[in-house]
Amino acid sequence: MGSVTKILHPPEPFLFHESLLRFRVSREEYVNSYADGVYRRVVEDANGDLVLLEAEKEGEGRNSIRLRMTTQGRMTKSAQDVGLYAIKHILAFDLDLRAFYKMAKDDASLAPTAKKFRGLKPIRYPSVFEALVTAITAQQVNLTFAGAIRGRMVKRWGRKLRVDGKMHYAFPRPERLARARVSTFRSMQFSERKAEYVIDVARAALEGRLDENELRILTIDEAVARLTEIRGVGRWTAEQMLFRALGRVEVFPGGDLGVQKVVARYCFGEERVDEKTARMQADRWHPWASLATTYLFAAWRAGIPPASDTD
DNA sequence: TACCAGGTAAAAA
DNA sequence: TTTTTACATGGT
CATH class of the missing domain: 3.30.310.10 (TATA-Binding Protein)
Structure with a gap:
């Protein structure tokens, strides 16, 4: 060792x-x-x-x-x-945060959290593949359940490394997931569809359709169009990946339930806004839209109430 | 029991 | 083209 x-x-x-x-x-x-x-x-x-x-x-x-x-x-x-x-x-x-803070300081809904969480960074996944598969597991189910089925998948197909008597798992390679059976995923409580999506993404990775260097040079719209050609990868999943793996902080996953709730809370004092409203708000944060949501999520996690707009 | 979860594809309108 | 619906399952 x-x-x-x-x-x-x-x-x-x-x-x-x-x-x-x-x-x-x-x-x-x-x-x-x-x-x-x-x-x-x-x-x-x-x-x-x-x-x-x-x-x-x-x-x-x-x-x-x-x-x-x-x-x-x-x-x-x-x-x-x-x-x-x-x-x-x-x-x-x-990621240089300075320009973002300059913008945030003049944005009423962002200024308090940007100041309080100065130095907060969006932690990334190391690969396009991992980010896509992780997003797929989180489609339409609560995140606890998503983590549970993902954990079973990782434990079964991820390579293991034992250190100090403790087992650590690598994220499964595309080769491994591409040849896994739908029925095995089903036994881990993946839906049949989720299983097919993961396998399709693994095949796409093997066929070189998830090349990081290629995706990096595309515009957000081009990258989303390219990615959504893969079955199971919709706009939300593509945007999640662009943000969380490639660090493209200008994307805005406006279809995301959590984003809609957090934008509603801190920008509108409401429980929930629709995607269109969320995206309109995000336009003010360009080109740091998803970075802005990182700060709002941090505030939410920390239990910070939205600033009152009456004073 | 019904409805919701950090959606997507396919069918129906 | 836009709007429903099935998908699966754990939590409330």
Whole structure:
């Protein structure tokens, strides 16, 4: 077993804990976990070696991150490089928040949370494939249930890495899910349709239709059009992926129930708005629409009431 | 019991 | 082209 520890210095500002709360561990989720201040996940390098990443805040006050990387055999340079690249992508080191804050400061519904959560970043998935499959599991069911069936899928088809006596799972490879049977997914309480969608996305990945570099250079509309050619990938799923895997913060998943509720709450003082209303609001946040929702979700999670518009 | 969950595809209007 | 409906299941 090989292990190496690095100290990383994310660009300021960066709120580690609040950003990672999204992955606060649930019993069923084995791929991304955040517990006791440590974010954990497994990535795979080009040689197929699994690397466990464990990231936590280094010391109080200072904003450095301690990253421990562990592999089964010798720690290779390739494994280290992949691990470092992955964690910087996941933690959105490349996302510069300054222009967003400049915009947010003059936006009544956004200003208080942007200020309170200064340094909050949208934590990402490492791959297009993982983001799409994860989104599909979350279609039309509550997120607890989505996490449960996803956990079963990961436990069955994800590669395993044992570290300090604890098992960690990588997200299943497309090769594996592409040849899985619908009936096996059914036994894990996937609907038949969800099972077919996941298998179709896995095949698309194998056929090179989810090429990250190709998707990156497309406009949002072009990328959504390309992605929705895959059965089971609608606009919502495509937008989720563009935001959560590729970090395209200008997308706005206006069809998302949670987004509709959080925009309603903090921008309209209501329980729920329709997609059109939500998208109209989001136009004011361009090109940081989904980043804005990240802040509103954080406020919601923290139980912060919407500002009263009467004073 | 009915209805809702961070939707989508296919049928019907 | 726009509007319903089936899909599956756990929680309230």
